Amino acid sequence: MRKRQQSQNEETSTVPQAPGGNERPNTCCFCWCCCCSCSCQIPNNEEILSWSHNFDKMMRSTAGRNLFREFLRTEYSEENLLFWLACEDLKNEQNKKLVEEKARTIYEDYISILSPKEVSLDSRVREVINRNLLDPTPHMYEDAQLQIYTLMHRDSFPRFLNSQVFKTLLESTEESTNDS
Template identity: 45%
Template sequence: MCKGLSAIPSSCLEKAKGMRVKLSHLAEKQEWVYKHRANEEKLPQDLESLLNSKLGVQAFRWFLRSEFSEENLEFWLACEQYKSSSGPKLAGKAQSIYNQFINPDAPREVNLDSETREGLTGLMQEPTADTFDEAQHRIFSLMAKDSFPRFQRSLRVP
């Protein structure tokens, strides 16, 4: 007789949920790879080209999500959007980015060295359009050296 889900240990249910998430990300990635090849698009050769492509950003996001490391891309994109901001909303947007990605208790904290983090903390008193430039550059470099090469390797389907 079936006892239902309540008979299954919660640790098994958590593992099953994790596997479901990973499989859905894998399916999304495979869908993108096949679309990419079907359209005979050239694989992105550098991160800058990828980030200038809506489809490229979407595929990179799917890949990073599957590795549970999407925060660097999200921070970079938030900085790009922030640069185009102006006026009285600038300080609020800067604080939002800081709280979400920079603050040591941030829910999506990015990996920045202490010097960059401290410098940025000092700039938060009077933020300008280029407040996050150095931090954004460091995160771009990190993605270019680390996650982007793994992303490129993941696209190679035997």
């Protein structure tokens, strides 16, 4: 009985932890999603350090976006990244019917003033979007997407670099590098 309790204690002590110390049961990867079905890998320390100097590089990295999304969630601004990702998905769509469907969904989820996930856009960009909704194209949200990308880069990214989420990841990768 005592050995069983000891082995259970050892198993629970190795549960990965998300930034902020929250336990992440059933995780085997970097993305904090607890699904164990994704293929993302923990990036090396060099790559993580490069993110601190290059927002574009972080945004091109699945692992970087996942970590940034975790941070944005703590700031209640995750919708900015979700909008940007939805626009990226729309740009890759060729089927006209799906373009219309995705464009309408993006509008309802992120542009509409009735949406709880509304992103902050200026009136000029909103007018262009409203006109473009009459004949949606894969690139109809480019101005809005650029505006949100710039907002994340200038506003959220500097706070992300100073966040506990990012610092914890840097420390953990430095420790694993030193252990090697």
